[in-house]
Amino acid sequence: MIPFSAAESVSAKESCSGILALNPLGSYVHVHLVYHELHAKLITTTSISSSALFNSLLCCYSDCGRIDRTLLLFSSNSGSASRNVVSWTSVIAQLSRLKKPLMTLEVFSEMRRNGIWPNEYTVSAVLPACAESKVVRHGEQVHCLVWKCGFGSDLFVGSGLVDVYAKCGEMGSANKVFDEMSHKNLVTWNSMIVGCLRNKRFDFCIVLFKEVMRDESMSPDQVTVSSVLSACAHVGSAEFGRLVHGIIIKFGLISLDYVRNSLMDMYCKCGLLDYAASTFEISSDKDVVGWNVMIRGCSFSYHFEEAYSYFNAMKREGASPDESSYSSVLYACASLATLNPGLLIHGHIIKSGFSKYPFVASSLITMHSKCGSFINASRTFREIETQNVVCWTAMIAACQQHGHAEKVIELFDEMVGDGIKPDDITFICVISACSHTGRVEEGYKYYNSMIHEHGLSPRLEHYASMVDLLGRAGRLKEARKFILEMPIEPDSAVWGALLGACSNHGNIEMGKEAAARLSDMEPNDPGNYVLLSNMYARNGKLKEADQVRRLMGTKGVKKDPGCSWVDVRNSTYVFTAHDRSHPRTDEIYEMLQKIEELVKKKGYVAETRHAMNDSDAYKEQSLWVHSERLALAFSLLVLPCGAPIQIKKNLRTCGDCHTVMKLASEIFDREIIVRDVNRFHKFANGLCSCKDYW
DNA sequence: ATAGGGTTAG
Known part of the structure; x- marks a missing residue:
């Protein structure tokens, strides 16, 4: 048996690191075996009493991507004095990087129970896990420790805290930490910008970006510009987006895939398809996300045929479509409402084995349904191995679209029986199905169960569906009362549903009230004028109907041709x-x-x-x-x-x-x-x- | 440490 001193082992470890450095790719297995030999020797000679040695070995297993080995080594030494803060941090950081937030937090609290205090590195390792868990309480507890330990001025800790609060939706706290930081770097700013993006504070995102640009000590990087472009896309601000395009060129970021794809996405979502296409053209290597942006982007501008041809071009140029590509192209096929292209894509999907992915499967169901084939839609649905909410909802919507109201209710009950939790869109489909078939009481029942049994709070779309349900059945007073008692401000869809119902049931007075609200909200929407004019016309008030039409003329409001x-x-x-x-x-x-x-x-x-x-x-x-x-x-x-x-x-x-x-x-x-x-x-x-x- | 594209409704 070879005696093994701690000092010798560390040098052995260093030579292993040497091998790793020489073979950055492809020789992990070999290196791993070397570590195994080393580890075996350590076990057979002496207990691992040196913490430096112990920690080195933990790191080695981490470098080899063997979290299982790390955990085994770590837990088998639970009594050892060598388990110090560095070894705990090493394990926490590995788990955190592997996106296992609950395990990470579990190990962190075990460390605290063992009476070990974290250092700055431990805290920055555990913060991403707090963010990932989406439970703000976790972040707050770590924040308390940060105060106790006096890590408040650490740049990594501060940026991590901003990120945690932002990802948990606590923008107030994120802002407070951000303001109180004495030193900030670009990552701190980026965390804040990304946080605003996630919390839909797009205007503020742009404000922060401008501040980064004004600060001469900072240059934006790919994270900064990708995030601000996403904000531009959301608010539809092509002007600012173009400005960012200039900045991207100035700072030499245009060659990065991430940046180009965000830029293309921004142009697509702002309706500037040509700009997106020319940015895509200059890409030397077009990656799968780029293709997907173009496929989905064409559909934003209702260029469904073009979306389809981008998909074909992608295949022609040898790129492999992924789930996102298929979902996007199927959306375009569904909108074309022509079965042929959709069937061809379905063929590709079966061949490539993507049909088992829920995203793809739900798009397939919708495509078949919207292209007129209810039978294909149900067949596709039944062939899915594990159906999630979206698949179920797509199928329920298909029944609704094809007028099978009983099937909607049957499927809904079956879905709940299978333990699948319905979401807000499922309820819109179910309530619409009740509405179209005059099942007022059932519609009400589902609306109430949505709130009380499934814990979902109704959105504007649900209110509009309920007004439609009551209105279609002629219960206009109830429908109006429903609107007045809404806890949120009704939108045009809600009042529009009431106006439509008033028109059908000849309640001119209430119809006028709804129309007045509508014209406050959307003075230039032709649909509202047409609804009002038709209400007058079908109730024998031709003069008033004509007046509304004339008003459209003088205001220059035009109806899209059917x-x-x-x-x-x-x-x-x-x-x-x-x-x-x-x-x-x-x-x-x-x-x-x-x-x-x-x-x-x-x-x-x-x-x-x-x-x-x-x-x-x-x-x-x-x-x-x-x-x-x-x-x-x-x-x-x-x-x-x-x-x-x-x-x-x-x-x-x-x-x-x-x-x-x-x-x-x-x-x-x-x-x-x-x-x-x-x-x-x-x-x-x-x-x-x-x-x-x- | 922070980052790009996607599913279901009307």
Whole structure:
């Protein structure tokens, strides 16, 4: 047996470090074996009495990425005097770096129970774990220790404390620590900027950034600029974003992936797709996040086809899509509402094995649902191994979208039975389903259970859904009372729901009140004027209706044109009202006339309440050039007999058109569905040649 | 020590 003195061991350790330094990559296994031999010798010779030796060995295992070994070595020496503050700190820092906040805090308090006081390094190691735990109490306790030990002026400790308070949402405390720090460096400022970002204080984020720029002793780094760009994206300030772009170039940060991707994201979210694209073009090596920013970014500007082609370009250039890429491209496919591209992506996902990821799976469900295939959506849902809330909610939404209200409730109960906690969006779907099918009491029941059983506080969207629920059922007074008793300020969606209900149930007085509130909030929103005008028109007050329309004219408020589109083979054909741009327009109008005759024979009478000028004949005529009817005529003309017809719309379809579609479905004996897909979806007027996107 | 992209609704 070789006698082993502490001094010899330390030098042995140093030679091991030498090996590690010589082989920075790839030889961890080898080094690890050397440490094992060393460790074995130590055990067989003597107890590890030197703390320097003990701590070195702890560090060695850490360097080899063997936290299991570190913990084993550490706990097997629990009685040893060599476990000093440095060894505790070493273990704490390792656990903290591995993002195991609860274990880190557990070891930290065990250290305190052992009567060991932390040093500055221990505190800076444990603070990220406090931040990660999101429990402010943990941070506060460490803060107390900082006071007791007098570490308050340490730069690392101070920056760590700012970070803890900011991540726990305590911006007041973060600000206080920040202000009281006598020395600050860029990391301190960055922690504060990042904190504001996380707490949605975007304006303050920009203010702090300006202060960093004014201070000549500091230069912004990639963290500073990425964070401030994210703030610009959130407030939609392209002007300041462009300024930051200049600063990035000036400080030579443009070559960094992080920075470029944040810049592109900012431009996308501010609607400047071209700027984003040209920044992306100059990247020599495009990483996966960059591609993802562009794929998602196109959808922000409703350029869904472009999003799809970015995805294809990404594959062509050999980059590997990740979960984020698939979720983003599926969002674009869902918005296109055309099944083909979505099916192709689904194929890629199955091949690459990504279908088991919940993010991807929920996007798949939504894509199938919005592209019209409820069966595909349910099949996808059932094939997921572990469904999370978002998957369940996506499926519940799919049932809602396809009019299966009973299934919504069935699924919701099943989900809760499976121990999955519903979130705020789940409840919006469930309440909407109740609303559309007149289940007022059930809707109320779910609303109350959301608050009392599931501990969620209602947001504006929930209030709007509840007003819609009551309003649709004609319980207008209750709906109004509900609004007045809301604990938060109602928004336009809430008042809009009431106005819509007043219009449907002919309560002009209450409708006027809602409209007045709406015009205070959104004086330039065309939808509100249309709602009000329609309310007057359908309740026989044509003069007032006309006045509202005139007011729109004088104020220069314009309604977006409605359009409908159908997919035939690999092309999408778009129609607006009065559209005559298609080469087969004559045939389309002939077919339209034929439909009109046939539905009239079946007892159709035009509902002319909405239109308000001139004679009934004129009003009826204007109904017959609605875009969905043109799309219907076109589909009957070009699709094979018996093939189902799916018409998509960007705006809400009127009741009269629904009647026509229902009758036509009986007459022609085929499935005819009109779906309101995406009210933001804008196509160019007339025929849309859909290029070679799919 | 601090940092970029994503899922579900209307």
